[in-house]
Amino acid sequence: MPPFFQALSYLVPARYxxxxxxxxxxxxxxxxxxxxxxxxxxxxxxxxxFLASVRFRRQVAV
Structure with missing residues (x-):
């Protein structure tokens, strides 16, 4: 696998x-x-x- 994709795989939770x-x-x-x-x-x-709560808070306020 190319090194770029190897490094990119660290951002995928399924790897862990x-x-x-x-x-x-x-x-x-x-x-x-x-x-x-x-x-x-x-x-x-x-x-x-955290991101879900921020997004939910923004939706409810509108």
């Missing part, structure tokens, strides 16, 4: 979810190994929730 699922289901790794991917998923969730 697949890493966590693969680690838990196939490899049986501990949470100490998975925490960076879980942290990335949590940051995505906070960002999406």
């Amino acid at each position: 979810l697949i890493e966590v699922l693969r680690g838990v289901m196939l490899k049986g790794v501990e949470w100490e190994v998975l925490w960076p991917d879980l942290l990335a998923l949590a940051l995505f969730a906070v960002l999406v929730l």
Whole structure:
């Protein structure tokens, strides 16, 4: 895969979810190994929730 698309894939939350699922289901790794991917998923969730609340607040006020 070209380096540009490899770098772009870090912006897709599914990348981190697949890493966590693969680690838990196939490899049986501990949470100490998975925490960076879980942290990335949590940051995505906070960002999406914040953006949704801002957008919802704007729609209700109008």
